[in-house]
Amino acid sequence: xxxxxxxxxxxxxxxxxxxxxxxxxxxxxxxxxxxxxxxxxxxxxxxxxxxxxxxxxxxxxxxxxxxxxxxxxxxxxxxxxxxxxxxxxxxxxxxxxxxxxxxxxxxxxxxxxxxxxxxxxxxxxxxxxxxxxxxxxxxxxxxxxxxxxxxxxxxxxxxxxxxxxxxx
Amino acid sequence: xxxxxxxxxxxxxxxxxxxxxxxxxxxxxxxxxxxxxxxxxxxxxxxxxxxxxxxxxxxxxxxxxxxxxxxxxxxxxxxxxxxxxxxxxxxxxxxxxxxxxxxxxxxxxxxxxxxxxxxxxxxxxxxxxxxxxxxxxxxxxxxxxxxxxxxxxxxxxxxxxxxxxxxx
Numbered sequence: 001x002x003x004x005x006x007x008x009x010x011x012x013x014x015x016x017x018x019x020x021x022x023x024x025x026x027x028x029x030x031x032x033x034x035x036x037x038x039x040x041x042x043x044x045x046x047x048x049x050x051x052x053x054x055x056x057x058x059x060x061x062x063x064x065x066x067x068x069x070x071x072x073x074x075x076x077x078x079x080x081x082x083x084x085x086x087x088x089x090x091x092x093x094x095x096x097x098x099x100x101x102x103x104x105x106x107x108x109x110x111x112x113x114x115x116x117x118x119x120x121x122x123x124x125x126x127x128x129x130x131x132x133x134x135x136x137x138x139x140x141x142x143x144x145x146x147x148x149x150x151x152x153x154x155x156x157x158x159x160x161x162x163x164x165x166x167x168x
Numbered sequence: 169x170x171x172x173x174x175x176x177x178x179x180x181x182x183x184x185x186x187x188x189x190x191x192x193x194x195x196x197x198x199x200x201x202x203x204x205x206x207x208x209x210x211x212x213x214x215x216x217x218x219x220x221x222x223x224x225x226x227x228x229x230x231x232x233x234x235x236x237x238x239x240x241x242x243x244x245x246x247x248x249x250x251x252x253x254x255x256x257x258x259x260x261x262x263x264x265x266x267x268x269x270x271x272x273x274x275x276x277x278x279x280x281x282x283x284x285x286x287x288x289x290x291x292x293x294x295x296x297x298x299x300x301x302x303x304x305x306x307x308x309x310x311x312x313x314x315x316x317x318x319x320x321x322x323x324x325x326x327x328x329x330x331x332x333x334x335x336x
Contacts, residue, residue, distance in 0.1 A: 003302070
């Protein structure tokens with residue numbers, strides 16, 4: 001079996017977003033058990049000018065749906081970025097996973113060589129599909145999922161690397 | 169992807185190890201400019217029972233070296249894990265990159281279907297190469313890379329996500 005662009009993106013993204021949702025569930029349970037206001041964790045940051053947890057989760061969701069949709073040759077669904085609770089963040093991840101599950105492997109055929117174009121703060125960018133996936137989407141997704149984990153770990157939530165990695 | 173197990177591993181690891189080196193160079197320069205003992209940053213952690221920066225860098229290089237070596241069925245070079253300074257960590261990253269560059273892409277042909285086995289906490293785990301790369305080696309690599317970045321960022325080193333992402 002060859003790795004296809006589909007295989008290297010959609011199932012990997014689903015897996016990591018589900019792991020992140022499980023991490024958020026543990027954080028919500030931790031807050032409840034320790035009588036910590038969940039908002040303190042949802043707004044937690046590693047440094048004053050870094051994104052808070054809620055934004056790390058939103059950007060991870062965007063990286064996954066935006067990356068997969070563009071490789072499949074379509075526009076990603078727009079989400080409002082209005083989540084303020086653990087339950088809402090988990091729901092956003094579920095909604096992202098539901099979208100990813102609608103994508104079909106056939107839509108990714110030839111995606112490595114197609115030009116992908118997207119908007120950033122600095123303007124429009126375009127790149128070939130394979131470097132887009134491996135050098136942009138993948139590091140971006142892992143960056144935000146790991147930082148979300150790091151914020152919670154830093155704040156004492158009892159999670160371990162196994163929660164991040166899941167089972168291979 | 170013509171040789172997906174190679175394309176999705178070795179060039180990605182080499183590129184991101186380059187970003188890690190850049191991040192550590194900025195950490196070293198920050199320590200010097202602010203007259204901070206570099207050892208303080210090297211021993212810094214996000215939580216008391218998490219690995220310090222030195223170990224995050226060691227494990228990130230291991231994830232890349234062991235991941236690629238197992239897929240290519242070659243013996244990884246030994247590392248003494250005795251780094252105690254920023255220059256020594258940079259040297260480790262250079263050695264890891266040097267090893268990755270010796271791997272011939274042809275050694276990765278068919279690697280997706282071959283079983284990869286490794287031991288984690290006393291248990292032997294065996295999975296096919298594709299699952300090993302996508303669900304274990306790559307996430308583990310990014311986990312430790314991002315955590316190294318997060319430790320320095322939390323400690324006030326002026327890093328931005330561009331230092332992590334590099335140019336795609």
